[in-house]
Amino acid sequence: MNAFNIGASLIEKINSGVLVVDESFNITFFNKFMESHCLLKSKDVLTKNLFDVFNDLPEKWLKRKIQSVFMLNTPGFSSWEQRQFVFKMRHARPVTTSSEYMAQNITFLPILADESGSEVEQVCILVEDVTDVCFYQEKLKETLEQLEVVSRTDGLTQVANRRFWEERFEVELETANRYKHPLSLILFDLDKFKQINDTYGHQGGDLVLIEITKFIKKKLRQVDLMGRYGGEEFGIILPNTDAEGAFELADRIRTEFAQFPISFGNHKILATISLGVVEYDPSFDSYEDMVTRADIALYQSKASGRNTTSLYRA
Amino acid sequence: MSIPVLICDDSTLARKQVKKSLPADWDVTTQFATNGREAVDILRQEKFAVLFLDLTMPELDGIGVLEINKAEKLVDFVIVVSADIQPEMQQKVTELGALAFIQKPVNTNKLSEILQQYGLL
Amino acid sequence: MNEIALSEEQRDCLQELINVAMGRASDKLARYLDTFVHLQVPHIDLIASESLPSSFAESYADDGVSLVSQGFYGEDGILGEALLIYRSNDAQGIAEILGYEPDDVSEVEQLTDISSILTTTFLNGLAEQIENQLAYSAPRVVSALETALESHLHQLSFNWDLALKVDISYQVTDYSFNCDMILLIPGEAIQNIQKVLDRILNEF
Numbered sequence: 001m002n003a004f005n006i007g008a009s010l011i012e013k014i015n016s017g018v019l020v021v022d023e024s025f026n027i028t029f030f031n032k033f034m035e036s037h038c039l040l041k042s043k044d045v046l047t048k049n050l051f052d053v054f055n056d057l058p059e060k061w062l063k064r065k066i067q068s069v070f071m072l073n074t075p076g077f078s079s080w081e082q083r084q085f086v087f088k089m090r091h092a093r094p095v096t097t098s099s100e101y102m103a104q105n106i107t108f109l110p111i112l113a114d115e116s117g118s119e120v121e122q123v124c125i126l127v128e129d130v131t132d133v134c135f136y137q138e139k140l141k142e143t144l145e146q147l148e149v150v151s152r153t154d155g156l157t158q159v160a161n162r163r164f165w166e167e168r169f170e171v172e173l174e175t176a177n178r179y180k181h182p183l184s185l186i187l188f189d190l191d192k193f194k195q196i197n198d199t200y201g202h203q204g205g206d207l208v209l210i211e212i213t214k215f216i217k218k219k220l221r222q223v224d225l226m227g228r229y230g231g232e233e234f235g236i237i238l239p240n241t242d243a244e245g246a247f248e249l250a251d252r253i254r255t256e257f258a259q260f261p262i263s264f265g266n267h268k269i270l271a272t273i274s275l276g277v278v279e280y281d282p283s284f285d286s287y288e289d290m291v292t293r294a295d296i297a298l299y300q301s302k303a304s305g306r307n308t309t310s311l312y313r314a
Numbered sequence: 315m316s317i318p319v320l321i322c323d324d325s326t327l328a329r330k331q332v333k334k335s336l337p338a339d340w341d342v343t344t345q346f347a348t349n350g351r352e353a354v355d356i357l358r359q360e361k362f363a364v365l366f367l368d369l370t371m372p373e374l375d376g377i378g379v380l381e382i383n384k385a386e387k388l389v390d391f392v393i394v395v396s397a398d399i400q401p402e403m404q405q406k407v408t409e410l411g412a413l414a415f416i417q418k419p420v421n422t423n424k425l426s427e428i429l430q431q432y433g434l435l
Numbered sequence: 436m437n438e439i440a441l442s443e444e445q446r447d448c449l450q451e452l453i454n455v456a457m458g459r460a461s462d463k464l465a466r467y468l469d470t471f472v473h474l475q476v477p478h479i480d481l482i483a484s485e486s487l488p489s490s491f492a493e494s495y496a497d498d499g500v501s502l503v504s505q506g507f508y509g510e511d512g513i514l515g516e517a518l519l520i521y522r523s524n525d526a527q528g529i530a531e532i533l534g535y536e537p538d539d540v541s542e543v544e545q546l547t548d549i550s551s552i553l554t555t556t557f558l559n560g561l562a563e564q565i566e567n568q569l570a571y572s573a574p575r576v577v578s579a580l581e582t583a584l585e586s587h588l589h590q591l592s593f594n595w596d597l598a599l600k601v602d603i604s605y606q607v608t609d610y611s612f613n614c615d616m617i618l619l620i621p622g623e624a625i626q627n628i629q630k631v632l633d634r635i636l637n638e639f
Binding site for chain 3: 325326327328330331334370396397398399400402417418419
């Protein structure tokens with residue numbers, strides 16, 4: 001076999017699609033890979049117009065793309081990351097991947113009328129199957145997203161962990177300051193939590209923590225953010241909410257939760273919470289200032305017999 | 315008698331390229347100018363038959379030279395040799411009295427044609 | 436490493452080759468895009484890898500910029516990367532320049548498409564003159580508007596000390612579109628370019 005024949009035979013055997021079009025977009029070459037992945041026969045598509053053979057191509061874009069190769073005598077590219085596929089082709093992993101069509105990297109190459117000239121006579125469209133790359137990239141993306149969620153979530157209660165909650169608090173504080181919007185904070189703590197743990201064991205205590213956060217979450221808006229601040233202490237950031245609104249919400253949560261029995265085995269646990277509420281004031285230097293003041297209000301609630309809501313007043 | 319030719323370009327390579335592309339059977343003596351200002355100074359002192367002129371140059375650009383030449387009639391035949399071959403530019407230099415516009419790098423055959431057309435060769 | 440330096444003749448020669456390549460590119464682009472494309476006189480420099488991030492930071496300090504990279508390689512060890520830089524207000528409206536239906540094409544694809552066209556038309560014009568043939572990798576968005584370019588470049592580790600840097604600005608006045616192209620030819624490839632320049636200089 002001479003070099004020319006080897007080349008010709010290899011094009012039929014390679015794991016990439018090769019098709020060639022002329023200036024009127026008529027197909028002049030269609031290799032085996034294209035035949036088998038498109039379920040078409042070379043003899044049926046040759047001399048036919050590309051856009052008649054594949055009638056769901058992004059025509060305007062693809063025509064400009066091929067034209068650029070003809071006019072500029074430069075290669076063109078299409079990457080799966082921007083356009084997962086151009087040709088709807090079956091891929092070689094129909095069992096293990098979820099995507100229906102082959103992910104493709106495509107190169108458009110000028111074919112010159114005469115090697116020493118610059119007149120482009122035809123354009124070769126080289127289609128590479130990158131379904132595997134695409135598959136692993138998607139997996140990686142999913143994993144990173146999960147990791148992101150995990151890194152900002154409290155493992156037990158699934159509310160924000162302290163680090164993430166504080167980060168968000170700082171942002172909310174800046175926003176409130178800049179736009180002169182009100183911002184409030186509720187800090188709450190389970191009453192006699194040690195007793196619950198002693199009576200029902202840590203599993204019982206954990207369940208109470210899970211149930212109280214679930215209970216409160218339903219009462220919050222999308223913009224509010226609850227986070228686990230310490231062992232049995234939680235904070236709720238309430239953007240665009242003044243002291244009055246925050247106090248009303250806090251006290252409603254308190255009274256409703258006090259009547260909410262938590263089933264634990266054969267037991268019904270009735271727990272209560274104490275709350276401290278504070279509204280942001282421009283004289284505060286940081287979110288820590290707000291937390292300190294909410295803590296003072298929370299201490300007042302504890303001191304006045306628990307199951308109480310107190311508002312911090314300067 | 316050989317024809318005096320001035321080649322004006324800020325690039326050494328470009329000046330040499332123009333000189334080398336002149337037809338072999340064309341009897342000329344060439345001189346160089348490295349920018350438009352220098353070219354004007356030389357043209358005011360000596361008589362040249364042909365000026366090969368680049369457009370983008372420091373000090374005084376090709377357009378500036380053409381404007382001065384239009385007013386002072388320093389040289390009759392100006393052939394612009396430029397990398398910028400967009401139609402707007404071709405039109406502009408023609409209006410300013412350039413005879414021809416040649417794309418860089420200069421093609422000898424094309425240059426010969428132009429020279430013959432104007433009876434210079 | 437700093438032994439590499441361009442002689443005055445080499446610099447002049449490269450500048451001229453680039454001027455001609457730019458002229459050809461703008462002519463071709465004008466025809467394909469059906470609008471006037473203006474390329475500004477290029478700036479040629481040698482740059483050390485450690486000063487690359489800060490040099491970018493100086494030029495693009497306040498703007499959110501998108502950076503697209505496309506590699507090229509040819510015969511005789513000529514290789515490098517072309518970086519195309521778009522300021523945020525220039526990343527809009529590229530679809531219109533390219534003659535696409537805006538809904539057909541994502542913003543990233545508009546960026547990679549126009550980058551590829553600008554890079555390859557210019558570099559092909561350069562390659563023709565040095566009788567070389569270049570092949571190109573697919574263009575990639577290296578950093579998008581959200582991330583600061585400088586911090587992004589700091590994260591890259593370079594396997595070269597010195598690179599030949601060519602800055603070219605593109606202006607498409609009809610669409611008030613601008614972008615900058617920065618060619619980087621790193622390390623040994625500089626010496627290979629120098630050989631090519633010397634060969635051309637010897638011909639004249």
